[in-house]
Amino acid sequence: MQKLPFSQTLLTVVLQLAYLLMADCGRSDDLSCYDKAGALHLKVAAIAVILISSSLGVTMPLLGQHFRFLKTEGNAFFIAKAFAAGIILATGFVHMLPDAASALTNSCLPDSPWSKFPFFGFFAMVAALGTLVVDFGATEFYERLQSHRSEVKALGDVPADADITHEHVHGHVGHTHGVGSISDEGLARIRHVVIAQVLELGIVAHSVIIGIALGVSNSPCTIRPLLAALSFHQFFEGFALGGCISQARYKMTSAAIMAFFFAVTTPGGIAVGIGISSSYNDNSPRALIVEGIFDSVSAGILVYMALVDLIAADFLSKRMRCNYQLQLLSYTALFLGAGAMSGIALWA
Template sequence: MATTNCKETESTECRNDSDAFLLKMIAIAAILISGAAGIAIPLIGKEKKLLRTDSNLFFASKAFAAGVILATGFVHILPDATSALTNTCLPETPWLRFLFAGFIAMISALLTLVADFLERKRMILYELFLESESDGQIVAVLGGSSNSHGQSHAFGDEADVAEGIRHVVVSQTITCVYGLCVAQIPGRNYPQILEVGIVSHSVIIGLSLGVSHSLCTIRPLIAALSFHQFFEGFALGGCISQAQLEKLSRMLMAFFFAVTTPAGIGMGTGIASFYNSNSPRALVVEGVLDSISAGILVYMALVDLIATDFLSKRMRCNAKLQIICYFALFLGALSMSSLAIWA
């Protein structure tokens, strides 16, 4: 059984430092352009009214993006995390005695659920506050049965309100069974959470390419990572375009996504002379970050993208849209999964 050489990071058969440096510069340009193009398409489409959020095309693009994100978490990131945290260069105790990658990913997904719930709950309270400050168009339905008859009651004293509120309607735009149906309100911050998962992994893959001296490793990675960043950018851009974010916030998120992997390549190139990707510290950092990213991306894909759209009334009542979106979902997942052959 072959053992990992914990001192040498790669074979010297294809090593050529000068040619590798040139390829890294090409990789920075190619990945920057592809990532920027991917995230710009949905953002510009929304800005120029070319991609309406109520159109079937937009639903299909979100389904494709969900498939891409799901495959990124399951096929690209989680296996990398498992490989790093089960590497034989790590101390047997505790790293090789427990499957930390899956455990950390699970905890990450659960913590994302908690953060998502708290953010949505905060949004509802904030919207209620704004409405009460502006025009007072807040109607509280007290008790459990009055809502079914469309009856409403004005606010009573604070004790009655605290005890009796079951449904809250704000200007006919927010409906909530308090504490139970918060998930009906789309969160404003879920694109930021999604970007955290994507960006942290982008740093890792950028560093991995940057520290390599092997032409055999770098050449296939340039094309694979360019497509990888394009698909991820398109997925993230679709989420950002749908969220209620200011233009500056959208631009900053797009900018940070586009430059993260090229910046990782640049940093990796700078430390390539002394960086050892098989050192215990490097393996633990890479494995933990990838595990956290995998948990975030899988949760976001399944809950905030797939469940939200595929269980919606519009999807249930439109057979044509169902077929289109399921096709787009599987196409996105399979397209991103196929890139794992090279990256």
């Protein structure tokens, strides 16, 4: 196989970059339903509606301690969380990943390299593996931090002239405990802390993208179903996040900050979209690549979090295995949530 001269190869690369920067495939709005003024009214309403639904979803579990049926220890919360996990899973598989595939295989992009390799699946896989690394690393960090605090506290209780070792005896030989060991309850709380933080990061990443996607559209026919889908999705996604925050037992200030950022991210994305809608072409190669990569990464994060940290963590727990009625109701809620969010893909 004859190799191309370096100058010709360099010229090909430059031409492809110029194509990405200058190519214009036109806007993707449905021209038969194009109404900039009407779309603006809908987008302003969407900011308010999604802000309210997001706020309600994320704060309900946080206020659960004041309402018996919302307590995180109750079966009702367990079932509602399973429903929300199904929605998050479907969001990743049915909404974000197909959108990423559509963007990164668009005919506006050059054939090489975009049609030669399934980048949308690759980016999603890398994001899922990256989330695993972050999940593991954060858990290790918090466990070591908690162990160190326990060790300092334990050593602080020992008299200054005592012989300090990593074991102590309670009245009989062989009964020992490691200084700085973490209880099962402490380990569970650490996992909830990590899950809440990683889930928040994943949700914020894709919420910005879907907010901008709604904000730049000037087609009421596109905005109406998207508004309904996002309101439904944000409420239950917020419920799952709020449940994780509540189970992690954050201080009120920290919980309020996390809830605030979740609630305002999508409305903020819509506001940004409105601001750039006159100059933004969501069908340009550059926009397609950025949107496709972000959608792929979001899909990978959401799928990992739904399967590993929400579904597996709850459905493989001892509590679930010992309660057949809870199993049946939780599986039903999980499938209903995934089915409902998948069905919405017919319209948005």
